[in-house]
Amino acid sequence: MFAVIVVASLVAANLxxxxxxxxxxxxxxxxxxQFAAQMHHALVTNIETRLTIMRATAAxxxxxxDHGKAALRRHLEAVQEQFPEFAWIGVADVxxxxxxxxxxxxxxxxxxxxxxxxxxxAGPFVGxxxxxxxxxxxxxxxxxxxxQRYIDAAAPIVDARETAVGVIGGYxxxxxxxxxxxxxxxxxxxxARLELVLLGGDGRVIGGPADWIGKPFAERDASxxxxxxxxxxxxHLRARTAxxxxxxxxxxxxxxxxxxxLAARSVFLGVLGAxxxxxxxxxxxxQALTRRLGAxxxxxxxxxxGERSALVLPAGRDEVGQIGIVLAALxxxxxxxxxxxxxxxxxxxxxxxxxxxxxxxxxxxGRAAAVTRERLRLARELHxxxxxxxxxxxxxxxxxxxxxxxxxxEELDAELGRAEEVAASGLAEARAAIMQMRDGGVQEVGLGxxxxxxxxxxTQRSGIAAELHADAAAGAMSxxxxxxxxxxxxxALRNVERHAGAQRVTVELRESGEPVAPRRLLCIADDxxxxxxxxxxxxxxxxxxxxxxxxxxEAALRVHSAPGAxxxxxxxxxx
Numbered sequence: 001m002f003a004v005i006v007v008a009s010l011v012a013a014n015l016x017x018x019x020x021x022x023x024x025x026x027x028x029x030x031x032x033x034q035f036a037a038q039m040h041h042a043l044v045t046n047i048e049t050r051l052t053i054m055r056a057t058a059a060x061x062x063x064x065x066d067h068g069k070a071a072l073r074r075h076l077e078a079v080q081e082q083f084p085e086f087a088w089i090g091v092a093d094v095x096x097x098x099x100x101x102x103x104x105x106x107x108x109x110x111x112x113x114x115x116x117x118x119x120x121x122a123g124p125f126v127g128x129x130x131x132x133x134x135x136x137x138x139x140x141x142x143x144x145x146x147x148q149r150y151i152d153a154a155a156p157i158v159d160a161r162e163t164a165v166g167v168i169g170g171y172x173x174x175x176x177x178x179x180x181x182x183x184x185x186x187x188x189x190x191x192a193r194l195e196l197v198l199l200g201g202d203g204r205v206i207g208g209p210a211d212w213i214g215k216p217f218a219e220r221d222a223s224x225x226x227x228x229x230x231x232x233x234x235x236h237l238r239a240r241t242a243x244x245x246x247x248x249x250x251x252x253x254x255x256x257x258x259x260x261x262l263a264a265r266s267v268f269l270g271v272l273g274a275x276x277x278x279x280x281x282x283x284x285x286x287q288a289l290t291r292r293l294g295a296x297x298x299x300x301x302x303x304x305x306g307e308r309s310a311l312v313l314p315a316g317r318d319e320v321g322q323i324g325i326v327l328a329a330l331x332x333x334x335x336x337x338x339x340x341x342x343x344x345x346x347x348x349x350x351x352x353x354x355x356x357x358x359x360x361x362x363x364x365x366g367r368a369a370a371v372t373r374e375r376l377r378l379a380r381e382l383h384x385x386x387x388x389x390x391x392x393x394x395x396x397x398x399x400x401x402x403x404x405x406x407x408x409x410e411e412l413d414a415e416l417g418r419a420e421e422v423a424a425s426g427l428a429e430a431r432a433a434i435m436q437m438r439d440g441g442v443q444e445v446g447l448g449x450x451x452x453x454x455x456x457x458x459t460q461r462s463g464i465a466a467e468l469h470a471d472a473a474a475g476a477m478s479x480x481x482x483x484x485x486x487x488x489x490x491x492a493l494r495n496v497e498r499h500a501g502a503q504r505v506t507v508e509l510r511e512s513g514e515p516v517a518p519r520r521l522l523c524i525a526d527d528x529x530x531x532x533x534x535x536x537x538x539x540x541x542x543x544x545x546x547x548x549x550x551x552x553x554e555a556a557l558r559v560h561s562a563p564g565a566x567x568x569x570x571x572x573x574x575x
Contacts, residue, residue, distance in 0.1 A: 009275020017268035024263050032231035040233045040247040042184050055155040058168040062157050072100030085176035093166045120154035120167045127152030129206045149174035194251050201244030222250055229253050296324050303331055392422045447482040448475020462497045470509040474520050481553045485522055488546045492524040492569050495542050500528025518575040525568040533559045
């Protein structure tokens with residue numbers, strides 16, 4: 001955490017220092033621009049002051065009564081003596097002929113082609129900086145002084161009728177402008193090492209480094225790759241003046257930005273120091289909280305291991321104390337819930353034991369019920385096979401016992417043969433029943449196929465015609481219900497064989513009911529003697545056994561019969 005805070009402090013300090021340096025750079029740039037504007041204003045003010053002097057001199061010449069050459073020359077030389085920046089002052093008539101000039105220079109010469117004369121005919125004029133070698137020769141400049149530059153200044157001379165009667169013109173030495181620049185820089189510099197560059201109206205350098213003079217300012221990088229801070233004041237961006245000059249000030253960036261860099265370092269160190277103090281405070285606070293949290297964790301571990309039943313609260317009302325209060329309440333609630341859970345577990349164990357005993361009792365009852373069902377099934381099987389055969393054999397034996405004295409040898413032999421057939425039939429039925437119980441035929445071949453085999457044996461044994469109509473889905477049944485249905489059909493066919501005296505039997509196994517609640521129907525119909533279903537026949541259990549078996553599979557058994565009308569047994573059950 002300490003490292004994170006330190007890194008964050010470094011980032012914040014760097015950002016703050018960058019912002020401070022950016023603001024310092026912007027402030028230095030604005031200050032330099034203000035200096036450039038002041039320099040431009042001072043230069044323009046001084047130039048316009050000299051132009052005002054020219055206008056005042058023109059007015060004095062116009063109102064003077066003595067317009068002689070000597071008088072005008074004295075007047076002009078007096079002005080030159082008072083304002084030595086004028087290297088030459090002259091008066092020309094309306095034709096451009098110089099009538100008087102300081103020291104007689106250019107007198108009796110035409111200046112009609114000079115720009116200042118042409119422009120001053122319409123109003124006061126200040127021209128651009130230019131070389132004037134002819135003037136230098138006439139003024140007897142030193143041979144080693146180098147070429148001098150001058151500024152043209154002129155004003156019209158008008159009489160009382162506002163009619164132009166001439167032009168007064170002068171050349172201001174550029175050295176005066178350079179001196180003025182040095183004075184202005186001296187007033188502003190105060191150790192700032194400012195450099196001034198003047199640009200003419202055409203964008204060329206008219207004042208500044210010697211190798212820049214006369215060259216377009218746009219062609220060179222005044223900042224020298226960022227080593228200087230540059231500010232420019234263009235008059236056309238401010239107000240209209242008599243001079244179309246621009247002032248460019250530049251200052252070494254290291255000097256101009258020194259306060260900004262100092263402020264940036266101060267901000268960086270201040271923010272970094274504050275961050276380090278905050279990190280140290282955070283570490284100390286974290287250690288204090290960690291110690292208290294460690295004590296709380298130890299107390300919680302004691303409760304978890306069962307050494308204590310309640311949580312010892314840490315002293316204090318800070319966040320750790322509040323956490324301890326909440327955890328103590330939570331531990332108390334957990335202890336209560338643990339006790340309640342233990343009570344529930346004891347009750348659950350008791351219920352499980354009771355339920356297990358009940359399940360064992362029900363299982364025992366189920367086994368007993370299964371044994372009972374198996375006994376009933378065996379009873380039905382014995383009734384359906386051996387009982388019928390033995391009853392028939394018993395009836396045959398009783399008949400022979402009563403009639404054996406009256407019967408002849410052949411008749412007695414015939415009766416014995418019939419008794420033998422009954423015994424053989426019963427034995428075959430018993431074996432078939434045993435085989436079916438052992439092999440589970442219905443489960444293996446399905447209800448439809450088992451009924452078809454049953455009808456085939458029935459026809460072979462009794463000689464009664466039989467046919468089966470079974471749906472594929474119903475005929476494919478092979479569960480416990482199918483076994484029960486088979487037994488019911490077997491009992492019904494046995495009753496037909498022994499009691500109905502029928503010629504034809506039809507068995508149907510098909511779907512019935514609606515698709516929403518599908519059901520199936522097993523029907524055994526014969527054209528035999530029929531009987532009264534409501535009449536009780538002692539000693540005959542076949543119909544009652546079929547009803548009991550129908551109840552086991554939740555089927556509805558309906559018997560339709562009447563004496564002489566045949567019998568129809570229907571068994572309807574869920575699909």
